[in-house]
Amino acid sequence: MDKNSIIYGKNTIFETLLSDKRQINKIFISKSVNTDGKIQEIIDLARIKGIVFQFVPKEKLAKYSEFPHQGIIAQVSPVKYTNFEEFLTTGSEHKKLIILDGVEDPHNVGSIIRTAVCAGYDGIIIPSRRNAQINATVEKSSAGAVNHIAIIQVNSLSNTIEKLKKHNYWIIATDAKGKDNYFDIDYCNMSFALIMGGEETGVSKNNLNKSDFIVKIPMLRNFNSLNVSNAASVIIYESVRQWLQSSNDSV
Template identity: 45%
Template sequence: MEELYVVGRNPVLELLKTEKQIDKIYILKGDLKGSIKKIIGVAKDKGIIIQEVDKRKLDEISEGEVHQGVAAFVTGFEYSTLEDILKKAESLNEAPFVVILDEIEDPHNLGAIIRTCECAGVHGVIIPKRRSARVNQTVYKASAGAVNHVLVSNVTNISNTIETLKEKGLWIYGADLKGENYYYNESLKGAIGLVIGNEGKGISRLVSEKCDVLIKIPMFGNVSSLNASTSAAILIYEVVRQKDEKKKS
């Protein structure tokens, strides 16, 4: 596991709700009001070292991210396995719903997608080990701490992982402008794997060929595509809508 800093008040508060190992929390000198006071109280209850530092130290730690006067130093993010994700769905007695990210490179996008996944009850997120953003302090910040509550698996080969998921009974949908159907005309019920492609290139050819169905979002403006995290949110919540519709029927 890599060492990293989690910065920002909400991400640190969410981190403190978990059992993850926090080595130290840095607090801006003199800033002991509001949610900072709550962070200090929880950290003390957990026996975590708290150190007051100047703004320059926090600016250095945060590497350009907005730290809001607090940063937590943690041993690192622990990735889950594909089996962990499927077991989570089984434990909830739910059909598996996973989001597969094909070379998402922007950590802000990764964080935003993970945040949506957590809110929507997605069982896990799958990313490749190479040519992809990894979970770092930017992802923690962009996810508003949601990364602490989502299983993220980093795999060697996305195409092979899709094959494994298909063997487990999942139907794989890829988001692609060349898709056969608009997403709202497709049945997105049951065990689902949703593939979101790279910010610029979209889904790679090999991954696209592994998908069962390619679906698209209608575009009526002059800009030809949506941000990856926006596309992911639209499609993820369509799955949620159809799942809820099925429960009511």
């Protein structure tokens, strides 16, 4: 099996099965794995959906030892990207996007996608260069969330941001030198895109210049910064808090 066409781990495979978004060719389960709980749910779901699964000696999965696969691997079709133009012109009135600008660690990309899904965001924009692409590690770190949100791959973030602005999106970049605290922005009743920068480099200067707001996360100790996936979850859930609390206030 091509390592680019696999997914691994119990939750990832379970969520991918549930989503019906991918063609799953075959599921391989190690004979030495305990088939209680989640593995049994996967087997039941595969039976219902008519997907082939096979118990294999654990040696057969040894070549995937670089992945913490928990004794289960599936061969799948690639993740489906959403067309950007189509995304812009369909769906709800107020859309919420994450833009990744140079996030290199696939674990971070995966957790950001997972958080965005939990928070009801509409899409993730990933540049085709200088950013981790969707791979087996991203899918695992997202716990299968890549199948529950629009993933949009673009060649130029600069052009993408211009286009978003023409479609009345507010652009919010994050930077340690930002003027406002992230919680001083009103995230309600608008479409917006939140730009998260790379682990070492942050949001690029060019993209900072194009942004409507540059927000920071306050540091209460003299210490560098949050991990980028944690920073993303802090801001994403501040927007959720505002939506839920403002809708309560208006009742």
